[in-house]
Amino acid sequence: MPFLPITLEEMKEYGWEQPDFVYIIGDAYIDHPSFGPAIISRVLENFGYKVCIVSQPDINDDKPFKLFGKPRLAFLVCAGNIDSMVDHYSVSKKRRKKDYYTPNGEMGKRPDRALIRYCSKLKELYPDVPVVCGGIEASLRRLNHYDYWDDSVRRSVLLDSHADLLLYGMGEKTIVQVADALDSGLDIKDIIYIRNSVWKTKDKSLLPDDAVWLPSYDEVLADKMNYVKSFQIQYKNTDPFTGKTLIEPYKNIYVVQNPPEFPLSQDEMDATYSLPYMRACHPLIEAKGHVPAIDEVKFSVISNRGCYGGCHFCALTMHQGRIIQSRTKESILEEIKIISKDKDFKGYIHDIGGPTANFYRPACGKQLKHGVCTQRECIGYDPCKNLEVDHSEYLDILKEARKLPGIKKVFVRSGLRYDYIMYDKNPEFFEELIKYHISGQLKVAPEHIADEVLVRMGKPSRGLYDQFVKRYEDLNHKFGMDQYLVPYLMSSHPGSTLNSAIELAEYLRDSGHMPEQVQDFYPTPGTASTCMYYTGIDPFRGDKVYVTKNPHEKAMQRALMQYKLPQNYDLVYEALTKAGRQDLIGFDKKCLIKPRGSKVGYIPPRRGKEIKTGGKK
Structure with a gap:
């Protein structure tokens, strides 16, 4: 075709x-x-x-x-x-x-x-x-x-x-x-x-009687609390089972959002992904030059969509919803067989996953009949007591995939929720992941380690991440593996103060991790964190949240995450002084930088080798 x-x-x-x-x-x-x-x-x-x-x-x-x-x-x-x-x-x-x-x-x-x-x-x-x-x-x-x-x-x-x-x-x-x-x-x-x-319509008679009215656009412009209210209503109506029609009034027109569509069944998901895709860029376009976006996905397989992870800086809830939709094992394996026939295939499946790879089933049994809860999160900072943790079906797919002819290795490179792994009482998935499905380093996203920031992010506590790092190290030692852990970290997220950034820098000091790249919080449309950034209000907790918009303070928070770089010395010195943390300026091993006038030296880490864990004893 x-x-x-x-x-x-x-x-x-x-x-x-x-x-x-x-x-x-x-x-x-x-x-x-x-x-x-x-x-x-x-x-x-x-x-x-x-x-x-x-x-x-x-x-x-x-x-x-x-x-x-x-x-x-x-x-x-x-x-x-x-x-x-x-x-x-x-x-x-x-x-x-x-x-x-x-x-x-x-x-x-x-x-x-x-x-x-x-x-x-x-x-x-x-x-x-x-x-x-x-x-x-x-x-x-x-x-x-x-x-x-x-x-x-x-x-x-x-x-x-x-x-x-x-x-x-x-x-x-x-x-x-x-x-x-x-x-x-x-x-x-x-x-x-x-x-x-x-x-959209100018005819008010067309508007459904049972719709929920959002604050008007003019009201939102006039008062940031109306923006918060509008976001809250939108967020609570992202579920197809409970979502209502929403009406947003403008001066002379109404914008009407119908409720979300119901999730695809497994048969519908299989049918969607079994269509005759060429799995390549159109030749006439490729003739103009290679399109880099194809590289990571060409030999990858989408196994699921949707995410109940609840990261407040992510817009997946507003786009794909919280209910997980997945393909059957047979459909996924069939696609891998098709991939293996590609002339450029070298035997490596780059990924089997989705927005969150190890979310293969809905968070709990009621979601496919009654929808998600509008007043609580499934996992987030604290997991719901009804969260069903089970990696067995996803693990079975990975096991079967690596047995297929011509397959040398199956990697998992899309996002993994380390908290979900830690909540699993069965250690088999974590062990198999480390033995067979990591390409030398595992990327996870704690995003921060200060709890006052993590709760605003909708991420689990630092304590759980520390347990995960220890378990990862222990398993690498157990299996004689020489692998690394690469944590994604974010600066200047709402809730992050200079003290929060310093706490993160101290963690980096103690772990020996020096990130090569630092991601500032990026306020993009549709996220709860963007609502916090604009309004200064947490739409879930209803309280005020500290937000830094000052470019210089943002630069200081970013510099603290790479405090060893000589070009960041002045910013780090200023941040520590401003926060009253001069105890971190000195020659002691707990200090981040040396006093002014001292020789500042830095040996960069090997590229891609972030936190070394495990290794043969």
């Missing part, structure tokens, strides 16, 4: 005179199930619809948008696998040098706020043709949201883009319902009943 058409010649080879849908995407066209447009286009194809792809069109040129002419049903628009502003700018708001979703990693092949620009262009050229937008940029900006780059609250992207309909979350079911409705002759303005969709 070939790629879907990206040129008129290819469309003619299919024997089509007119496509049903023209799909505008901000990434290079990669037909792989790790990329949303590939899934949506293949699902539509599977239901008999004709889809043509326009990849990374020049926003200043009308020709790419007119390439296939007027589609029979609608234009579809996706800004890309990553929000275009996150893709283009670092947390310091500096332009990135590389776009991993573009040939040769070239930057500038899509515009800032790509969803708005693409949809507006289509409405300018084809005002009477329906425009349906989706993807991560649409999903997380579907209602009012704080925009870090503007430092302001923006309204629903459905209004700013002039699109007719917005589809949020994972859209396999939704897009087929929309396609069928349009195909039946229904006007796009009448498609107001489909789950996972957001629509």
